[in-house]
C-alpha cells in the first residue's frame with residue numbers, strides 16, 4: 001500500500017490527538033515532553049500499587065487510542081477505494097477489464113499526472129462504464145486489433161462518480177481551469193458512465209503521438225482546428241493520421257467524437273445519457 005501524502009497528514013493529525021491525550025498538546029516536541037510527563041507522573045504519585053493501576057489504565061486508554069489510529073491511518077484509504085469500487089458496481093457499472101482483458105488502463109485522475117496536479121480517485125485503478133458503453137469499447141478494441149494488431153486502446157478515464165467531480169470542481173474553483181470542469185450539480189457524460197477518454201498505444205504501452213498531451217486545454221488539442229494547424233505546420237500529418245485512426249476505431253463501434261478534445265468520446269449523446277441513466281454517485 002502506497003504511503004500517500006494524505007495518509008501522512010492523517011497520521012500526523014492522529015499523532016497530535018494521541019499526544020493531546022497523553023497530556024502534552026501545548027508542546028511541539030511531543031515525544032520528549034510526553035515521555036517526561038509520564039515519568040513525572042510516575043515519580044510524583046508512584047506507590048507500587050498506584051504505578052501498577054496507572055500503567056494498566058494508561059495501557060488500556062492508549063491501546064484503544066493506538067488501535068483506533070491504526071484503523072484510521074491504514075484502513076481509511078482502502079475502505080474508501082472499496083466503497084468507491086463497490087458503489088460503481090452496485091450502480092450497475094462494468095469494470096472494462098472483465099470484458100476486454102487486453103485493453104490498457106491508466107486512470108490519469110488516479111495519479112497526479114493531470115491538469116489538476118491532484119489524485120482525486122485515490123487508489124481506484126479500474127475503469128468502469130455503463131454496460132452499453134463497455135460493450136462498445138470492447139468492439140472498438142476488437143476492431144483495432146483486426147486492422148492494427150500491433151496497437152491497443154489506452155484508457156485514461158471512464159465513469160466518474162459525482163463525489164470525484166465535486167473534488168475536481170473544488171480544486172479549480174476561481175482558477176483559469178474552472179471552465180474545463182463540469183459543474184457536479186449537472187454532471188458531464190463521464191458522470192453518467194457513458195464517456196471515455198483514451199488514446200492509441202503500442203502493445204508495450206507507449207502512447208502514439210497525437211500532437212498534444214491528454215488534457216492539454218489549448219486549440220492544438222481541438223479536432224475542429226486540425227486542418228489549419230496542419231497547414232501552419234503546428235501538427236504533422238502523422239499526428240493527424242493517429243487521431244484519425246483513433247476516431248475511425250471509436251466511431252466504428254458507435255462512439256461520437258467531439259470537436260474540442262481529441263481524446264474524448266461519448267457512447268450516447270449528452271441528452272440521451274441524462275434521460276436514460278442516473279448520475280453516478
Ligand SMILES: [Zn+2]
Nearest residue numbers: 195196197264
Ligand atoms: Zn472526457
